[in-house]
Amino acid sequence: MSNLRLYTFPGNKNAWKAQIAAEYVGVKLDVPAFEMGKTNKSPQFLKLNPNGKVPTLQTPEGAVWESNAIARYVARLADKGLFGVTAFDAALVEQWIEFSTLNIDAPMSSWLYPLLGFMDYDKKKEEAAIVMVKKNLDILDEYLASHTYLVGNSVTLADIIGAANLYHGYTKLFDEAFRKDFPNVQRWFLTLVNQPAFKNVMGDVVLAKETMKYTPKKNDKAAPAAKESKPAAPKESKPEQPKKESKPAPAKEAAAADNGEEKPAPKPKDPLALLPPSKMIMDSWKRLYSNTPGAKFKEICVNGLWNGADVPNSPTNEHFEGFDPEGYSIWFCEYKYPEENTVNFIVMNKVGGFLQRIDYVRKHAFAVMSILKDDKGQFPIRGMWIFRGQEIPAIMQEECFDLPLYEWTKVDTNDAAVRERISALLCEEDKIDGLENVEVKVFK
Ligand SMILES: N[C@@H](CCC(=O)N[C@@H](CS)C(=O)NCC(=O)O)C(=O)O
Incomplete structure (x- = not known):
């Protein structure tokens, strides 16, 4: 210890x-x-x-x-020369640490992170990042043409941080053609990662066969070709597109209509607000979900979804009226590309990002998204959603580029098996569909 x-x-x-x-x-x-x-x-x-x-x-x-x-x-816990020998050596160690962090790691992250799904992809930004990486690798390559290590004649912290920062480059981004332009950096990197101290930590380093590329998903807003296309329609229904009049009138027209008086453009009408009123209030369901204590969750919240229930600890003695199949619909969703999902925190970010991006539909939607784990080391994403109306809200279909990445199935809420699965998802049971339920994200 x-x-x-x-x-x-x-x-x-x-x-x-x-x-x-x-x-x-x-x-x-x-x-x-x-x-x-x-x-x-x-x-x-x-x-x-x-x-x-x-x-x-x-x-x-x-x-x-x-x-x-x-x-x-x-x-610094023991003097093994990791800052060199002299004060000048120590300054050079710091110099190369800064250079590697700011001039190589930073642009390389701008290149890599969108490919890993951490950031939105932008071709121009990617090109600019590659130019920066190359420019700084050129500087490093020239220096290493006459130096075995970055400072002095043995490994220092500058080499350690420099090599760690280049790991994703050499294993994911730099293909053979790219590497050829920086022979001295490659020699230095391979020398380091084959030292026992590096190998014990990093394991075997396998150089990239090809450069990781951005693969645009159908309808991905980042993909130029997909910009004009609409998201794929969900499996069992053809969602209605929002009515023309729900778009804001241009400010000029609004002003003209008002005898030339300047007036702000009217707010777009919410098509879901035009639906016949429902006895079920989404906010009330969310309070029931949030206020029900864990020990009584199934009894009060899940049962309450179908049969109505008093919201626990409600200062106004609120009663949730129960699910209204005419005013609302329930959907299951499943991520279509589970083979992409092999690193759990990336999958969690993917789901978290999706739910953050749809804040505009919070009034009309509730979701429980489960990140599962299968025996292939993949993390399938499956969830249940409650939407106001019988379709996925049109605004989500227009705005949300995560939507077509999932298969959507509107469910029959009278079906006992469907209710059983909804209960398992809501209760965050350890197993969903026989798979380990690793993490749950809720949209409420
Ligand atoms: N500049 C920081 C970066 C730390 C960082 O961004 N860590 C990421 C993982 S690589 C993280 O913990 N992310 C979790 C989060 O942001 O919630 C460092 O070098 O330590």
């Missing part, structure tokens, strides 16, 4: 910086069990690092976060 605990998910190149430094200085870093999105958002973790990010190092004196700071701290 060490008195240093490094919080990270496995394979985090930012955590490797400290882990490789620890190999050189002969220090042990414990890596506790960690679940992205859970461990790092817990109150205990946020006391260590209010950013909720990893890596974070817990030491007897307190916590350190930011991977370079953690690596510097670890590298």
